[in-house]
Amino acid sequence: MSPSSLESLVEALRCLPGVGPKSAQRMAYYLLQRDREGAAQLAASLVTALSALRHCQRCNTLTEADVCERCASPRRDASLLCVVETPVDMNMMEQTLAYSGLYYVLMGRLSPLDGIGPRELALERVVARASGGEVREVILATNFTNEGEATAHYLSEHLSARGVRVTRIARGVPVGGELEYVDSGTLAQAFRERRSLA
């Protein structure tokens, strides 16, 4: 008995991670009843972001240009390449002020159960980038979860096979923890204590 445009909205809200049928319904009524302006703004932001954002050709993060500001900056040390899982992790790293090299953002992690393997993450791009000659050291800063560790292990093997120097940020990050929830001091320490893998 619900109007179809309401049902469609509830269904569409379920594309958001962590939003089930009950909360989608609550969100729909909330938006329509209490924040129509916010809802219109959200629709507009989605459209703009979808059309404006693409992946940086160098580091793979989301950007509005072909190459993001960070990759285009002449002040970054191009001989260091830090590999992170997400743009959020990259921002966390930047906030430590302990690093001035470049990044590669995987936009995920190896997760065989979810069908995400080396091909889905295009890990060959990381290897190609790292063995192009300019990079002196690859710092693996994936999470210390099982999946993050597996991703680091995979990259370490393939990079060292190509003669690339590979380090891993120190396990100052709590085991099983995620970078996003660690304070800057701990992360800075982890950077300083990075250890050689290959």
Place this chain on the structure above:
Amino acid sequence: MSPSSLESLVEALRCLPGVGPKSAQRMAYYLLQRDREGAAQLAASLVTALSALRHCQRCNTLTEADVCERCASPRRDASLLCVVETPVDMNMMEQTLAYSGLYYVLMGRLSPLDGIGPRELALERVVARASGGEVREVILATNFTNEGEATAHYLSEHLSARGVRVTRIARGVPVGGELEYVDSGTLAQAFRERRSLA
């Protein structure tokens, strides 16, 4: 260092109830990275819902017509008017199959701390509707929370002052509980055991 269209999207997602800065960020990356189709669908559904949905002139629920299907149906008993807080609650009532009258949807509850009083809920519309002559009994089915009880109390006083017969669904609903999370059997029982207030 985030692209502005990404920042705008993160900010816009925070209009959703229960979504803080961290989850807004996660949602934004998830949509852009893993479900661009879902994001586009969400934007379109928001635009459609905002333009298509309005309040039913009779029962105040969200509808695509001037008067909703339920209010327009000749098979409903127009001498019974059930007052609920939200369209979700109305759907819960319908699922009991214990009621064939009409509804009035308050789209909220009295909540002085949030600045929601009788005027904001336009409670005079309920009173006017109930005392128009056609309604024989008003069944108050607001939640058994403090706010829902206060709303029922307010309506009961104003309706009985006009000589309208007012009942309250039975407290088979757990005290402090919300209709949305109660099973149909309990709700049907609460309907059957409704008691006279005036």
